C-alpha cells in the first residue's frame with residue numbers, strides 16, 4: 001500500500017452511494033486524479049470540510065486497487081470567491097476547463113502555477129473576473145502546446161494592426177485584408193488582448209471596462225477547434 005501526500009485544488013465532487021464521494025482534483029505532484037472519499041458525509045468524518053470544491057487542500061491518499069483519500073485538510077477555502085456570484089462562475093469555468101483538458105496522472109507544474117495564479121487573483125481584488133477566465137483559457141492552451149502565431153498574419157505575413165480573424169488550421173490569425181469572411185473578424189482590441197495573453201502579460205486584467213464579447217466568441221471558437229483536434 002502506497003501512501004501519498006500532496007496539495008490539490010478540488011475541482012468537482014460526485015456522490016457515490018450513501019456516504020461516499022468521488023473527487024476530481026488537480027494535484028501539485030500527480031496532476032489530475034479521481035479519488036474516492038469514503039464516509040465523507042458522516043458527521044464524524046475527518047474528511048469533512050477538506051474536500052469542498054473550489055478549495056485548496058492538503059490530501060493524503062493511499063493506492064489499494066482504487067485511490068482512496070485518508071486525510072484532507074483545507075488550506076484555502078477562498079471565501080471571497082464563493083461570496084461573489086461572478087467570481088464563483090469564473091472559478092467554476094476554470095476548474096471545468098482544467099478537468100476537460102487534463103488527462104489523469106500527468107503532473108504539470110505550469111498548469112499548477114496557472115491555477116494558483118488565477119485562484120489568488122480571483123480571491124484578491126479583481127473586478128472584471130470573466131476576463132480572467134479567458135486569460136486562463138489562452139494560457140492553458142499555450143501550456144498544452146496549442147500556441148497560435150500572433151506576430152503577423154498567417155496568410156500575407158504582414159504585422160496585424162487592426163481587426164483580425166482566427167485561422168486555427170494555419171495556426172494563427174489573418175489580417176482584415178486576407179480574411180475572406182468579414183463576419184469572423186474581431187476588433188483590434190480583442191486581438192490585442194489575445195496577443196497579450198499568449199505573450200504571458202496579465203496587465204490587461206486590471207482593465208475593468210474591457211469589452212469582451214468578441215473575446216468570448218474567438219476564445220470558445222479556438223477551444224472547440226482544439227477539442228476536435230484532440231479527439
Ligand SMILES: [Zn+2]
Pocket residue numbers: 153154155156157158174175176177178
Ligand atoms: Zn494578411
